[in-house]
Amino acid sequence: MDKIFVSFQQSGQIQPELHGQFLEHLGTCIDGGIWVGEDSTIANDQGLRHEVVAALERLAPPLVRWPGGCFADTYHWRDGIGPRDKRPATYNANFGTHTIEKNGFGTHEFMALCRRIGAKPWLNVNMLSGTVAEMVEWAEYCNRDEGTALAAERKAHGDATPFAVDYWGIGNESWAGGGNYTPEGYVAEYRKYATAFPGFVKTSMKDWMTVKDPTVLIAVGPDGNKPLERVQWTKRLFKAFADFRQPRLHAIDLHFYNWNIETPQDTVTTFNEADWYRVLAGAMEIESVIHEQYRLIEDGLAEYPVVEGPFAQKHHCDLIIGEWGNWHSLDPNAPSALWQQSTIRDALTTAITLDIFHRNCDKLKAACVAQTVNVLNALILTDGEATILTPSYHVFDLYKVHRNGQRLDCDIQTAPSQAGVPETFGFASEKAGIISVNIIHADMRLAKTIELSFAGHVEFIAAQTLHSDSPLAFNSAENPNRVCPRPAQTPEFDGEKWLIEAPAASVSVYQFRRV
Numbered sequence: 225m226d227k228i229f230v231s232f233q234q235s236g237q238i239q240p241e242l243h244g245q246f247l248e249h250l251g252t253c254i255d256g257g258i259w260v261g262e263d264s265t266i267a268n269d270q271g272l273r274h275e276v277v278a279a280l281e282r283l284a285p286p287l288v289r290w291p292g293g294c295f296a297d298t299y300h301w302r303d304g305i306g307p308r309d310k311r312p313a314t315y316n317a318n319f320g321t322h323t324i325e326k327n328g329f330g331t332h333e334f335m336a337l338c339r340r341i342g343a344k345p346w347l348n349v350n351m352l353s354g355t356v357a358e359m360v361e362w363a364e365y366c367n368r369d370e371g372t373a374l375a376a377e378r379k380a381h382g383d384a385t386p387f388a389v390d391y392w393g394i395g396n397e398s399w400a401g402g403g404n405y406t407p408e409g410y411v412a413e414y415r416k417y418a419t420a421f422p423g424f425v426k427t428s429m430k431d432w433m434t435v436k437d438p439t440v441l442i443a444v445g446p447d448g449n450k451p452l453e454r455v456q457w458t459k460r461l462f463k464a465f466a467d468f469r470q471p472r473l474h475a476i477d478l479h480f481y482n483w484n485i486e487t488p489q490d491t492v493t494t495f496n497e498a499d500w501y502r503v504l505a506g507a508m509e510i511e512s513v514i515h516e517q518y519r520l521i522e523d524g525l526a527e528y529p530v531v532e533g534p535f536a537q538k539h540h541c542d543l544i545i546g547e548w549g550n551w552h553s554l555d556p557n558a559p560s561a562l563w564q565q566s567t568i569r570d571a572l573t574t575a576i577t578l579d580i581f582h583r584n585c586d587k588l589k590a591a592c593v594a595q596t597v598n599v600l601n602a603l604i605l606t607d608g609e610a611t612i613l614t615p616s617y618h619v620f621d622l623y624k625v626h627r628n629g630q631r632l633d634c635d636i637q638t639a640p641s642q643a644g645v646p647e648t649f650g651f652a653s654e655k656a657g658i659i660s661v662n663i664i665h666a667d668m669r670l671a672k673t674i675e676l677s678f679a680g681h682v683e684f685i686a687a688q689t690l691h692s693d694s695p696l697a698f699n700s701a702e703n704p705n706r707v708c709p710r711p712a713q714t715p716e717f718d719g720e721k722w723l724i725e726a727p728a729a730s731v732s733v734y735q736f737r738r739v
């Protein structure tokens with residue numbers, strides 16, 4: 225029998241930013257997805273699709289990255305401000321999107337969304353067809369409180385209060401579509417952007433060195449899917465940073481997709497048992513990538529030269545994953561670019577990935593799922609008037625209980641099944657005396673009883689399970705609640721352990737109170 229033992233040893237706080245999201249002008253993520261425009265017959269709040277916003281309000285993503293992705297590296301922010309009927313039409317050829325971009329959803333609309341759903345904005349800067357000056361002006365436009373011309377322009381467009389954007393990504397995937405840079409070439413360019421980035425914190429000269437500037441400048445991290453290249457990218461990036469003086473740098477942004485494009489029989493909604501385990505195993509790989517990249521950052525920083533003079537500062541750089549998720553074979557009938565259906569299999573990989581992030585909360589600062597609506601590992605799909613919550617949405621919703629919780633060490637005894645995928649995954653955290661335990665049961669066909677025990681006394685509060693009648697199940701406009709969480713039965717307690725009935729292909733969250 226599979227066993228999970230939860231110790232009461234707290235080993236790190238789970239930053240909410242691990243549950244971030246990513247919105248890009250790609251396919252129908254924005255146009256037609258979250259943004260329908262004020263004149264739409266679809267219910268909307270100032271142009272934002274009402275039901276999508278309501279779903280996101282419930283999820284309260286702590287961080288949202290925008291406007292891309294690859295799109296960011298051709299985006300000129302001025303195209304997306306001012307009266308909407310005066311905004312220029314541009315062309316979006318991003319990943320086969322091929323639509324006229326009317327720029328109805330720009331900086332103010334994105335900020336309005338973030339405010340509504342309680343998310344911190346992450347703006348990604350155009351380092352390919354843009355300029356340093358363009359970035360500086362965007363930052364000034366967004367963040368300057370004083371009466372500069374750019375602040376006045378923002379006010380004239382409806383937002384007197386600065387947007388206070390802290391997260392700024394400098395370029396996107398600069399090793400590929402973002403410029404085909406070498407690490408050294410990228411760093412040479414990054415130095416200019418980071419150095420020119422304005423300061424918005426007002427301090428006296430006396431406090432200048434001690435007051436914390438909230439800005440997070442994020443450099444392009446490696447392609448997580450290329451085992452050799454990703455090591456080279458990060459090593460050479462830090463070697464280049466170590467040369468002479470160091471620019472401001474707070475994090476690097478790694479991208480990792482769980483590619484599933486080489487097996488024609490796997491059409492996202494029809495797959496066999498081998499496909500099931502292969503995709504689950506693929507999701508597990510990200511943990512070793514996090515360990516490897518964390519170590520490379522630490523090693524790279526250790527090579528920085530000793531700073532002479534009075535302004536010596538200790539350098540630190542966080543690891544962020546700005547894009548992650550399953551990337552299945554293209555569906556020839558997909559309604560828009562990179563649109564893919566999401567089954568309970570995607571829910572399991574989403575849960576496995578978030579558990580890896582939680583477990584590595586000392587190594588990973590933030591992460592954004594790609595993407596929020598209608599693209600890749602989507603949390604929400606739209607179909608005409610309908611807004612559909614995917615099984616992955618429900619995982620994020622169930623897992624909210626871990627935000628700001630303390631990670632608890634778990635010992636898991638389980639049998640390996642196919643492709644090295646354990647039958648049972650577990651994770652636990654504690655917040656205000658409540659212990660939340662995730663149990664992922666990866667067997668595609670068979671239910672199982674799992675023994676759950678704790679280092680001390682607990683009482684059961686509640687549990688929810690996400691599963692369905694079939695491992696191929698997904699939600700659609702016709703059947704929107706086929707895969708959604710339902711209360712799990714109260715587990716039996718035999719005096720030592722709780723007996724958890726885990727359905728096949730399920731994700732559950734059990735909650736207990738310490739007594």
Ligand code: AHR
Nearest residue numbers: 292293294295396397594
């Ligand atoms: O998320 C889709 C695309 O994947 C992004 O635009 C790009 O950054 C990545 O290659």
